Amino acid sequence: MDYSTLDNLSRHLANNFWATIEQLAPDQPDLRIDGELYQRWRDRVAIRVDGKGQRDFDPILRAVRAFYADLQASAAAEPEQWAIWVATCPISDAEVRGYGIRKRRVKERMDDRTRQRQPLLNTLLEHLENRYGHLRDLLAQAADMTGGQTVTLEGHTYQRLWSRVDERRVRLGGLANVRVLDLESGRHINVTHAEDAAFWEWAIVEVLRHSGVRIEEALELTHLSIRQYQPPNGEVIALLVVAPSKSDRERVIPMSAELFAVVAAIVRRHTAGGQTIPLLPRYDPKERQSSAPMPFLFQRKIGTKHEVMSDTTVVNMLKRHCVELAEQHPGFLATSFTPHDFRRLLATELVNSGLPIHIGAALLGHLNLQTTRGYVAVFNEDVVRHYQGFLDRRRQTRPGQPTSTGRSPNPNGSASRSTSTSAKSSWEGAPAPTRHLASMSTPV
Secondary structure, eight states: OOHHHHHHHHIIIIIIIIIHHHHHOTTOOSSOOOHHHHHHHHHHHTBOTTSOBOSOOHHHHHHHHHHHHHHHHHHHHOHHHHGGGOOOOSSOHHHHTTHHHHHHHHHHHHHHHHHHHGGGHHHHHHHHHHHHHHHHHHHHHHTTOOTTOEEEETTEEEEEEOOHHHHHHHHTTOOOOOEEEETTTOOEEEHHHHHHHHHHHHHHHHHHHHHOOOHHHHHTOBGGGEEEEOOTTOOOEEEEEEOOOTTSOOEEEEOOHHHHHHHHHHHHHHTGGGOOOOOBOOEETTTTEEOOOBOBSSEEEETTEEEEOOHHHHHHHHHHHHHHHHTTOGGGSSOOOOHHHHHHHHHHHHHHTTOOHHHHHHHHTOSSHHHHHHHOOOOSHHHHHHHHHHHHHHHHHSTTOOEEEEEEEOTTSOEEEEOHHHHHHHHHHSOOHHHHHHTOOOOO
């Protein structure tokens, strides 16, 4: 059992269950909970600390039921130690009987989340890529300028700033940060830092969306994770080895050209000037321990030392850019991306594009195909495609004959019908929802 699972289980049993029982009934001597106390406990736990309703109450109920069942099993094996604690579970079978239905509601919410974000994905990617490209070009041009010189880039005019601190750094053999003044907004920009941050923001999102790895798996990628395989035909296939994570199993992902280009850019950035990738330990918040020093790919120089990026940094970065985009794109007003959204979007694209689901499960690191199905938000493209094919075949088998619309015959004995030509023209001219769904595809 990993730390995260143990932490959740202890929170459900010690905090949500027994600590709440002690608050409601300080004199409660044992686990024999009567109906009145149990109902009070349910009402209390159903409300979160922030006053909102507990959306997913099932994990708490199932943990408590499993706790009572484990006590009964232990009492059967060692009655002298555990028999005194055995009690009837206050949670009835009927209260957890609708678990499957509630899971389907959760699946529907996640599918809706994926459908909302899929049309916005390209906008986010374009924003990150344009921002990084702009700052990269600005850094390249401003680095060779002296203080007071100006440069115009994409309609913005910048003036190079130079201070005594910069002179001192150069005199001591160091490099001065490239700083400019945006003459339009009056904002001072440390281009060196801004370009570095923009690169890593672009790189992590590209790796997440092209590989489908979990955020902790992406941050654990090292220089040693890059491998290659050469089949008998002589072609060299780049591979990405993902360290054991949630499923505790290592897996190998064949890298697409886009993913390989991003990984290569990361390696080039670390090894510029003949340097080697620094060896750093990484603290794992899930396991509450630090790893051995490794050449992690997602590490940045903060001040005078290098640090491995954290998942919180990535989450906050995505939130910040979604807020920026909301000023120009209303779709981002109530929508924000998380690192796991890219995993769900890739899973949806893989399966909806015809990749066998067991191959998708292997690429995503799922041990159960049902888990992969839970990630896939079906856009009904398969239903639309097959039904359109059926209509086309029906028109071909009955050329020139009118197609019934399913309406009842009129009093004169002739049915209200439309020809296949008029039906086709009306289909093409109308803003059909199915055409909108069919156009929603994410580039892999």
